[in-house]
Amino acid sequence: MAVAAARLPSPGGLRGLARNETLRNRVIVAGLLLLGVAYPFFYRMIPSAIPAPDLNNLIVMSYYAILALGLNIVVGFAGLLDLGYVAFFAIGAYTAAFLSSPHFDIHLTWWIVVWVAVAIAALSGILLGAPTLRLRGDYLAIVTLGFGEIVPLVFRNLPGDITGANQGIRPIDPPTIPLAGPWGDQLSFSNSNLQLALYLVLALLVFSYWLCQRMRDSRLGRAWMAIREDETAAASMGINTVNTKLLAFALGASLSGFAGAFVGAYQTAIFPESFRFSISITILVVVILGGMGSLRGAVVGAFALQYVNLTFLRWVGQYVNPPLNSVGRSTGIEFLENFVLHSYNFLIFGIVLVVMMVVRPEGLLPTRERKAELHGIGVAAEETAATADEVATHETALEEAGEAVTIEDLPPEDQKRDR
Amino acid sequence: MLELHDVHAYYGNIHALKGVSLTVDEGEVVTLIGSNGAGKSTTLKTISGLLRPRLGEVRFEDGVLNAVPPHQIVSLGISQSPEGRRVFPRMTVAENLEMGAFQRTADATLQEDFKRVYRLFPRLEERRSQRAGTLSGGEQQMLAIGRALMAKPRLLLLDEPSMGLAPVLVELIFDIIRTINQQGTTILLVEQNALMALGVAGRGYILQTGQIVLADSADRLRQNDDVRKAYLGG
Structure with missing residues (x-):
């Protein structure tokens, strides 16, 4: 028993520990944000021997983090498997495109458009959720999968010129602030000014994170977790399970719409082709990789995965592709001749996921609950040996x-x- | 207080309750006894709204519950400790109790109810920051009852609180059930352990294949030959 007792800090010590942890977390977050803000000023000086992401990559990582936070509400908090999350992303982006482009000749400012996109994405979350949330588990996953396939198809195939078909919609107005200065007569947050676009997406990410944190710690968050653990028991506790699950869908979808509105305006163009099923899966992989239900996990997972995807594989490819290609040319093996490492990204993600399942099933930065469940150690002080x-x-x-x-x-x- | 009148309920095509009628008056402990599959839990589900009666009426005080959603039934004053305990395994004991009080937002008496539950179950206080999934079976049962009490019910539905527990713990749980009733909560107790149940209850109903076959005071049920043969082991 002494062995176990030695492991347990006193309750007071534990509380002190938690306080230190909050402080430490705040310092880390502030440091990372500062790094993000300063990054555009020095990243060009980083020697090319170091695989550092460029600004565009950093922006993609950031909006994937927002998407992962949104999906985490549905999958991580409420435990509902959604395989069609990309649909809400597309809906957000198309809403932005409709409301601020020459397509319908409507030019609302992005600062309003983004909220409309959020509202419409949330509404479509409810529309999808209302008939399907009676389904559980696999059945729900299949219906959402269908929804994720149908939405981009509708945008592509609608008759006439409603959604621009395969050509998509462009140009979309970028978010601007009418502030004159040495940079011109306004600040524009699009891919023509990556630095400002990065700042905008970082701000959106911080806002999304804060929102998710508040939701997690609220009554609603508790209700989600109760449903995830035992839906019947949750209902007998007086939780309105239907509305609570609908809210998970709506709020998850709204973050996706949020990211969608940013991406449309940032790229100043959207195409139905860019909302593929693989995006739903990539976001799901991020959530699982980071640790289901964990906010930090979702953000770190998104940055890690997209870093590997956009920066690291290409960087490694520089060294790996040419020799393999020349071997291919001299031996006539076509596979080697055309080898491009980063085109195998999904294969690599798959391997990473399998390896994770074996060595760290709780994810990179799991919540305390998951860690306790899967390892049963070093988490809650009073935890008794259960397994x-x-x-x-x-x-x-x-x-x-x-x-x-x-x-x-x-x-x-x-x-x-x-x- | 509670009245079921000719309640029929189905699982798909299976006719689970075939006209169940029973009443529970304020302040009573009433027990519903029956073997596996008799429809005991199904009866409780029709009361707590998790299952809808296809025919008949469930009345609580002056209202009909037939179409009231489960979460509103909880706020009307009926809460349930479900069969198989169903605590939230990854939440701590205290968090589980908090979930029980979900319908009561910003209620100043919440702390007192925590204290009340901890007085009834000192064990839970010792373990309050431990995850419910790591509790022993008896502790989980205590937690399930305590969690139901946190809703401040006037009618408490207990579904097989003795299931899978050691005899010593069964005695303890039934003592606590008696105390809860003395503190003013009406109880409808579903049990397979007829002997214990008839010990705490004032009245009882015997349920067989979805029908009430016998209703009487607990004392007379204990004397009844058929009941003795079927449920009390001679």
Whole structure:
């Protein structure tokens, strides 16, 4: 028992620990943001031997983080598997395109458009959710998968010139602030000014993160987690499960619409082709990789995955592709001749995911609950040994201490603790 | 207080309740006894709104519950400790209790109810920051009852609180059920352990294949030959 007791800090110490942790987290977040803000000023000076992301890559990482935060509400908090999340992304982007482009000759300012996009995405979340949320598990996943396929198809195939078909819609007005200065008569947050676009998306990310944090810690967040754990029990606690699940869908979708409105305006053009099923899967991979239900996990997962995808694989490719290609040319093996490392990104993600499942199933930065569940150690101080595994560890420890005691020999109080 | 009148309920095509009628008066402990599959839990589900009766009426005080959604039934004053306990395994004991009080937002008496539950179950207070999934079966049962109490019910539905527990713990749980009733909560208790249930209840109903076959005071049910043979082991 002494072994276990030594591991447990006193309750007071634990509270102090939590305070330190909050402080540490704040310092880390502030540091990372500062790095993000300063990055445009020095990234060009980074030697090319270091695989540093360029600004465009950083922007993609950031909006994927927003998407992952949104999907995390649905999958991580409420436990509803959504495989068609890209649909809301497309809806957000198309809303922005409709309302601020020559397509319909409507030119609302982006600062209003973004909220309209959020509202419409949320509404479509409810429209999809209302008939389908009676389904559970696999069935829900299949219906959402269908929805994710249908929405971009509708945008592509609508008759006439409603959605611009395959050509998409362009040019979309970028977000601007009418502030004159040495840069011209206005500030424009699009791909013509990557630095400002990066600042905008970072601001959106911080806002989304804050929102998710507030939701997680609210009554609503608790209700989501109760539903995820046991829907029937949640209903008997007085939780309106239908509305709560609908809200998860709506709020998850609204963050996707948020990111969609940014991406449309940032790229100043959208095409139905860019809202493929693979995006839904990539975001889901990010959420799982980061740790389901974990906000930090979602952000770190998005940055890690897109860093590998956009920067790292290409950088490695510089060194790997040419020799392989020349080997291919001299031997006539077509596969090697045309080898481009980063085109195997999904294969690599798949391998990463499998490796993660084996070595770290709880994700990169898991929530305390997941960690406790999958490893059962070092989390809550009063956690008693719950798994046979732990009991075994305990026995080994005792044997090593030279006392060949089994659990049955322990005093009754200790037996209880180990059960 | 509670009245079921000729309630019929179905699972798909399976006719689970075939005209169940029963009443529970304020302040009583009433028990519903029956073997596996008799429809005991189904009866509780029709009361808490998790299952809709196809025919008949569920009345609570002056209202009909037939079409009231479960979350509103909780705020009307009926809460349930479900069969198989169903605590939220990844939440702590205290968080589970908080979930029980979900319908009562910003209620100043919340802290007192925590204290009340912890007085009834000192074990839960010891374990309040432990994850519910790591509790023993008896502790989980205590938590399930405590969680239902956090809704401040006037009618408490208990579904097989003795299931899978050691005899010592069963005694303890039934003592606590008696105390909860003495503190003023009406209880409808579903049990397979007829002996214990008839010990705390004032009246009882015997349920067989979806029908009430016998209704009487607990004392007389204990004397009844058929009941003794079927449920009390001679």
